[in-house]
Amino acid sequence: MTVKYLVMKKPMRYWVPGYDFSAEIIRVYGNVLRNGDFLIISEKALAIALGYIxxxxxxxxxxxxxxxxxxxxxxxxxxxxxxxxxxxxxxxxxxxxxxxxxxxxxxxxxxxxxxxxxxxxxxxxxxxxxxxxxxxxLPLQMAEEIADQIRNEISSKLGKDVSVLIQDTDKTFLLDKLSLGLATRPSKVRGIIDLGVISYILGMCTHLFRAYPTPVAFSGPQISLRLLLNIARAAESSRGWGAGRNVVEMARRFNSGFEDVTWRMLMRENHFPAVIVRLRE
Incomplete structure (x- = not known):
């Protein structure tokens, strides 16, 4: 059985520190979310909004x-x-x-x-x-609790049962024959272990693994690690990079120095901190 992934995204405001991201998600996606959907949220966007900077x-x-x-x-x-x-x-x-x-x-x-x-x-x-x-x-310290909180708030205000995945663009590598992900950063998801540079070398320097973005925390019914990674990949490929994939691209985009980009510059860009993935068989 082949699973297809329908990704829906809408631009949102840049999430500055203190921003009410739950209200923004509900405002933007309230009429779109269905039971069984996956809401994929950027860990970085959450970290900024929650002051993890x-x-x-x-x-x-x-x-x-x-x-x-x-x-x-x-x-x-x-x-x-x-x-x-x-x-x-x-x-x-x-x-x-x-x-x-x-x-x-x-x-x-x-x-x-x-x-x-x-x-x-x-x-x-x-x-x-x-x-x-x-x-x-900085990486979120209570990512699981944050995912649960967002899921519960959507359930309370919209009456929708959705799964919430917090993800990061840093790589997790999956060996085809094993349900074990080697992450290059910390993760709270079962089946993923953080080996840092060892994961990076094994994943990037050999041809044994497939690369995915890293699921940082997940709140929802249990699904296979492979399916979760495929959902994360579908979301990442659609989301884009905002003002750039790294500080060099960002500085080049704004024609500025590495440390001269401002909040106002970033707020002028289109950002997609949260997207929806819907499974279709």
Whole structure:
């Protein structure tokens, strides 16, 4: 039996800190949601709205961190092409000033440890794109509770039984013969384990795994991990990247410096922090 995925998306306002995202979701999708739908929400958008952001400009990177960052960047520049990293990503890594990269690496080390520090990009679930100035978004600490809360609020106000998936663009790799996902960042979903850089190397440098966005937390009836990953992939392919996939694209889009993007600039862009996926057999 082949499952088809119908993805529905509508633009929303940029979710600034303190924004009532539940009310926005209900306002935009209230007449669209049906029982059994999957509501897929960007973890980064939720993190910003809930205040899970950090100003990296206040970080004073150590000499050891700066040196280690330089070594990691050079190593990935060498082996990146063999690990499907892509020329654009390698160029992006080289174009970011070492000082900014070292600050980011120091934060990732404190949050995720060495297994995330050693990744080339997207360390520890920390996200730099679609945020102003030197802010980054941090991984949600209570993602499961947040997903449950959104699901319950939709049920209470709309009378609809939907499943809620919080997801991140960082990769999870699935081995075809196993129901085990190797994530490159933390996840609360059963069947997914976070191995950091080890997951990244196994997934990117071999041909044994399929890549998916990472389900961070899920609230709804139990479904297979493979189906959940396919739903996450369908949502990601439709959502787009807002102001850019990374700080380099974002700065280029606004013709600004890496730390000169403002809230107002971001609010002018179309954003799709939440989309609906409906299954069709």
């Amino acid at each position: 950090y100003d990296e400009s206040i970080i004073e990177e150590s000499r050891i961190t700066s040196l280690a960052t330089r070594v990691v960047r050079e190593l990935w520049s060498i082996i990146g092409t063999r690990c499907k990293l892509g020329e654009k990503t390698i160029t992006m890594l080289r174009s970011i000033p070492l000082e900014l990269l070292a600050r980011h690496k120091q934060l990732s080390l404190s949050i995720g440890g060495l297994k995330h520090f050693l990744k080339p990009v997207s360390e520890a679930g920390i996200d730099t794109s679609n945020l102003p100035y030197s802010y980054v978004s």
